Amino acid sequence: MTMKSLLLLVVVLTVIAGNGVQSQLINLQILTVTGTVKCTQNYTDTNAPPFRGAQVQLLSGGIIIANATTDINGLFNINLNVGVTLNGILINVDILETCILKVTTPLVHCNALLTTSGVLVSSITRLSLITGVLVPERFIFVALSSLDCPHAV
Ligand SMILES: *[C@@H]1O[C@H](CO)[C@@H](O)[C@H](O)[C@H]1NC(C)=O
Ligand SMILES: *[C@@H]1O[C@H](CO)[C@@H](O)[C@H](O)[C@H]1NC(C)=O
Numbered sequence: 001m002t003m004k005s006l007l008l009l010v011v012v013l014t015v016i017a018g019n020g021v022q023s024q025l026i027n028l029q030i031l032t033v034t035g036t037v038k039c040t041q042n043y044t045d046t047n048a049p050p051f052r053g054a055q056v057q058l059l060s061g062g063i064i065i066a067n068a069t070t071d072i073n074g075l076f077n078i079n080l081n082v083g084v085t086l087n088g089i090l091i092n093v094d095i096l097e098t099c100i101l102k103v104t105t106p107l108v109h110c111n112a113l114l115t116t117s118g119v120l121v122s123s124i125t126r127l128s129l130i131t132g133v134l135v136p137e138r139f140i141f142v143a144l145s146s147l148d149c150p151h152a153v
Contacts, residue, residue: 028132031096033058033078033124037070037103039110041118041141050074051120054105060089065099082132093132099124101136118143 037056040048054070058078065086068076080091089095101122107114122136 028093029082031080031082031091031093031132031134033066033080033096033099033101033134035076035101035122035136036074037076037120037139038074039107039114041107041114041120043138043140049110051103051105051107051110053109054103057102057104058099059102060095060099063087063089065089065091093126093134096124096134097126101139103139107141 037051037054038045038048039051042048050072051070051074052072054074054076056068056070056076056078057064058066058068066078066080068078070076080086080096082091082093084091101124103120106116106118107120108116119142120139121142122139124134125137127133127135
């Protein structure tokens with residue numbers, strides 16, 4: 001092999017490796033649903049404290065796909081493997097975009113002046129087209145704890 005053809009081989013291999021990285025970004029293997037829950041019934045109240053230790057469910061048409069608990073900052077994080085079936089739901093970005101998040105822990109747990117019933121619910125949206133990160137749109141308080149239909153929100 002001449003020096004010239006060796007150089008050419010290196011260039012070709014580099015281009016192939018580069019394409020590999022690119023297609024990995026497009027064919028996402030892990031999707032993350034993450035966000036913060038605040039201790040309020042009023043989503044416009046940006047000064048509300050975090051809702052710590054709250055149970056968060058990820059629902060698809062009333063079926064629980066996954067759940068999580070918020071940390072000390074009210075933050076929750078759910079990682080899902082694409083192509084895996086959870087409770088009969090095949091995980092991909094299209095199905096996740098139709099899911100809702102439901103906080104099942106009553107607000108009275110973070111503030112004794114708040115309600116013992118009702119839930120916070122939010123639709124979720126993809127942060128950007130090139131990442132597999134989805135975030136809550138806004139957590140709205142709903143008085144009915146049985147609510148789990150995304151179309152009713
Ligand atoms: C919600 O919070 C906003 C911002 O703090 C406030 O202006 C508004 O009055 C609040 N609404 C209710 C119903 O408490
Ligand atoms: C959370 O999800 C796991 C796995 O689906 C399930 O075993 C568990 O019972 C759920 N916990 C709650 C509190 O929903």
